[in-house]
Each structure stands twice: as C-alpha cells, then as structure tokens.
Amino acid sequence: MHARSFQPPPRTLMGPGPADVHPRVLAATARPTIGHLDPAFGAMMEELKTLLRYAFRTENALTMPVSAPGSAGMETCFVNLVEPGDKVIVCINGVFGGRMRENVLRAGGEPVVVEDDWGRAVDPEKLEDALNAHPDAKLVAFVHAETSTGACSDAKTLVEIARRHGCLTIVDAVTSLGGSPLEVDAWGIDAVYSGSQKCLSCTPGLAPVSLSERALAKVTARSTPVRSWFLDLNLVLGYWQGTDGGKGKRSYHHTAPVNALYALHEALVMLAEEGIEQAWERHRTNHLALRAGLSALGLELVVPEAERLAQLNAVAVPGGIDEAAARARLLETYSLEIGAGLGALAGKVWRIGLMGWSSRPENILLCLGALGSVLRDMGHDADTGAALAAAQAALGR
Numbered sequence: 001m002h003a004r005s006f007q008p009p010p011r012t013l014m015g016p017g018p019a020d021v022h023p024r025v026l027a028a029t030a031r032p033t034i035g036h037l038d039p040a041f042g043a044m045m046e047e048l049k050t051l052l053r054y055a056f057r058t059e060n061a062l063t064m065p066v067s068a069p070g071s072a073g074m075e076t077c078f079v080n081l082v083e084p085g086d087k088v089i090v091c092i093n094g095v096f097g098g099r100m101r102e103n104v105l106r107a108g109g110e111p112v113v114v115e116d117d118w119g120r121a122v123d124p125e126k127l128e129d130a131l132n133a134h135p136d137a138k139l140v141a142f143v144h145a146e147t148s149t150g151a152c153s154d155a156k157t158l159v160e161i162a163r164r165h166g167c168l169t170i171v172d173a174v175t176s177l178g179g180s181p182l183e184v185d186a187w188g189i190d191a192v193y194s195g196s197q198k199c200l201s202c203t204p205g206l207a208p209v210s211l212s213e214r215a216l217a218k219v220t221a222r223s224t225p226v227r228s229w230f231l232d233l234n235l236v237l238g239y240w241q242g243t244d245g246g247k248g249k250r251s252y253h254h255t256a257p258v259n260a261l262y263a264l265h266e267a268l269v270m271l272a273e274e275g276i277e278q279a280w281e282r283h284r285t286n287h288l289a290l291r292a293g294l295s296a297l298g299l300e301l302v303v304p305e306a307e308r309l310a311q312l313n314a315v316a317v318p319g320g321i322d323e324a325a326a327r328a329r330l331l332e333t334y335s336l337e338i339g340a341g342l343g344a345l346a347g348k349v350w351r352i353g354l355m356g357w358s359s360r361p362e363n364i365l366l367c368l369g370a371l372g373s374v375l376r377d378m379g380h381d382a383d384t385g386a387a388l389a390a391a392q393a394a395l396g397r
C-alpha cells in the first residue's frame with residue numbers, strides 16, 4: 001500500500017467552529033507524550049482545572065475537561081443529572097436545544113419543551129409559565145449561545161427563575177465560554193459544559209464541564225446507576241480528582257488524551273494572559289466591526305440586536321444568491337470557511353464565526369473583502385470598498 005502524510009490546506013476558519021487555533025496551542029500538542037498517571041501530568045491537570053475555574057468564573061471543585069467533544073459534555077450533564085422519570089424543562093430555540101431534549105429522553109427523563117423561534121433568545125416568561133404548569137419539574141436546561149442561529153439567551157434571568165422554582169439548571173456554554181460574559185457562580189448555574197474548539201480556540205475534542213455542590217449531590221444520591229459507563233462522573237472523578245480532594249491517588253479510568261490536554265492548558269494560559277473580560281470585550285468590538293462592514297455590503301443579521309451573539313453572526317443570504325455556491329467560492333478562492341444555516345435556517349443564512357483566535361481584525365477584513373467580491377461576481381450589487389472602510393472605522397483605524 002502506498003500512503004502519504006496528510007497536509008491540510010491552509011484555511012481561515014470563520015464558521016461555527018472549529019475556530020482558528022493559535023500556533024502556540026498547536027505547538028503544545030507536539031510536545032512529548034508522557035504517561036497519564038505521571039506526577040508531572042497530574043500537576044498539569046490540577047493547573048488545567050484551576051484555569052477552567054477562571055474561565056467559567058466558578059469555585060466548583062468539580063471542574064474538568066471530559067475526554068470527548070462538546071456533545072459529550074452535554075451528555076455528561078444529562079446522563080448524570082437526569083434519573084429515570086425526572087421531569088426536565090428544555091428550552092428549544094435552535095438545533096442544540098433539540099439535542100438536549102433527545103438527551104433527556106435517552107436518560108429516561110420526561111422532557112417538557114418550551115419553544116421559541118429560531119433566531120430569538122429563550123423567552124423567560126415562557127419558562128416561568130412552564131414551571132408554574134409543572135411544579136414537579138426537577139431540572140431546567142437551555143443553551144446560552146445558540147450556535148445554530150446566533151442568538152444569546154439571558155442565562156442569568158433563566159437560572160434565577162429556575163432556582164426560584166427549586167430546579168437545578170443545565171446550561172450549554174459551548175459557544176459562550178470565553179466569548180460572552182458567563183458567570184457560573186454569580187448566576188447560580190448548577191451544571192455547565194463547553195467545547196474546546198470554539199471561543200477557547202483549542203483543537204476540537206475536549207469538553208470542559210463544571211458542576212455545583214448541589215448538582216454533585218444529586219449525582220451521588222442517584223438510586224439508579226448512570227446509564228453510561230464512560231461518562232459516569234462517580235467513576236471519572238476517581239481519575240480527575242483522585243480521592244481526598246486531588247491529593248490522593250488517581251486511579252485509572254480511561255487513558256486521558258494527553259496531548260490534547262496540553263493544548264487546552266496552553267489555550268487557557270493564553271486566555272488568562274489576555275484576561276477573560278478583555279476576551280469578552282474583543283469579541284464584542286470585532287463583532288461590531290464585522291456588522292458595520294456587512295451592513296455596508298447591504299447584508300442583514302437575522303437576530304434582533306439585543307439578542308445577538310458577538311461570536312456567531314447569522315447573515316441573511318440576499319435574494320437570488322445561491323448560498324452554497326457562494327460558500328464554495330469563498331473556500332476555493334480565499335481558503336475561507338464560513339458556515340451554512342441549519343434546520344429552520346438552512347439555505348437562508350450564512351453563519352460567520354468570530355470565535356477565539358478567529359476573532360481578529362485581519363479576519364474581518366479578509367471576510368468582508370472576499371464576501372464582497374464573491375457577491376459582486378454573483379451579480380449582487382456589493383460595495384467592497386465601503387465595507388472595508390466601515391469596518392476599519394469601527395475598529396478605530
């Protein structure tokens with residue numbers, strides 16, 4: 001058999017994730033693999049947990065990366081917290097809320113769905129109504145940043161309502177962590193999960209999670225075993241926490257993805273160097289510059305201004321433009337990846353991500369220049385020069 005090494009083409013990633021990975025993070029993955037029970041690795045893990053607590057703004061002892069992508073972070077929260085028969089209010093305003101419902105069903109729970117339009121935030125009043133109608137609900141689950149539409153929900157208010165009704169909360173922060181203000185402790189979130197490849201700008205494949213004491217108490221008091229062996233926190237913690245709050249011996253559960261964890265550690269060191277609040281601010285400033293440029297191109301964002309995410313911009317495809325053909329041209333000619341619409345928004349929007357290391361001025365200018373000329377080639381009257389000038393002005397250049 002004749003085989004050759006794979007050389008990925010150089011790309012600029014401005015879709016819904018993965019985002020561009022910083023060279024420092026890529027370099028970290030190439031460091032020598034050591035044993036996952038090596039004391040030096042254990043020390044790195046402890047630092048990693050501390051860095052994750054910084055990013056999540058929490059003191060939760062149970063804060064760690066699950067060895068699998070964001071979807072496994074979601075599944076970890078649901079399989080551990082939902083017991084057969086538990087009623088769970090699931091707010092759905094896009095693709096990922098739908099997956100939460102599926103997770104409740106598979107964990108043996110009973111989902112009660114609160115629906116909102118795709119492209120809108122979750123409506124707190126609808127949640128309040130559902131909780132009044134279902135006083136026996138145990139949990140409330142929602143997506144903070146709906147990557148499928150670009151809508152940001154008011155997590156603080158939703159959690160406050162859930163807690164007032166005595167429910168624990170599961171919050172999807174896959175796209176919000178590192179990109180939008182997220183205050184796990186101050187808002188009282190019980191279980192939160194994220195992904196490494198979105199605003200943390202790490203390689204894909206890891207899912208940071210954090211559980212409050214209240215959530216952990218529900219997990220340890222379960223009367224039935226968790227329906228997943230791999231994701232059962234009662235077992236995983238023997239490795240990630242060891243006994244005796246991290247000082248005891250770590251026991252083998254699965255082989256940790258050693259080099260991927262180096263990468264996450266480096267990405268979080270970079271986040272700490274920048275400062276989490278500065279990272280939120282950078283995402284916001286760059287979003288405003290992209291928006292100014294898109295608007296000069298005659299393009300509109302589909303999410304109402306007050307509910308918009310900075311890191312994921314859903315742009316309405318202008319009439320007469322073939323959205324898939326435009327994306328293909330961006331990739332072929334400019335090596336630029338942007339995302340397609342999903343579900344209810346398929347064929348109607350492009351999703352332009354400004355996540356993590358992708359959220360920088362040169363990417364905005366590349367995207368506006370490339371999109372402007374592709375649209376012009378396809379017959380749309382787009383003024384690329386005006387778009388670049390508008391973005392530059394917003395960036396203060």
Ligand SMILES: *Cc1c(COP(=O)(O)O)cnc(C)c1O
Nearest residue numbers: 069070071096145147174175195
């Ligand atoms: C990307 C994403 C996920 C899933 O993460 P994977 O790493 O693709 O498994 C879940 N929720 C939201 C909101 C996401 O954006």
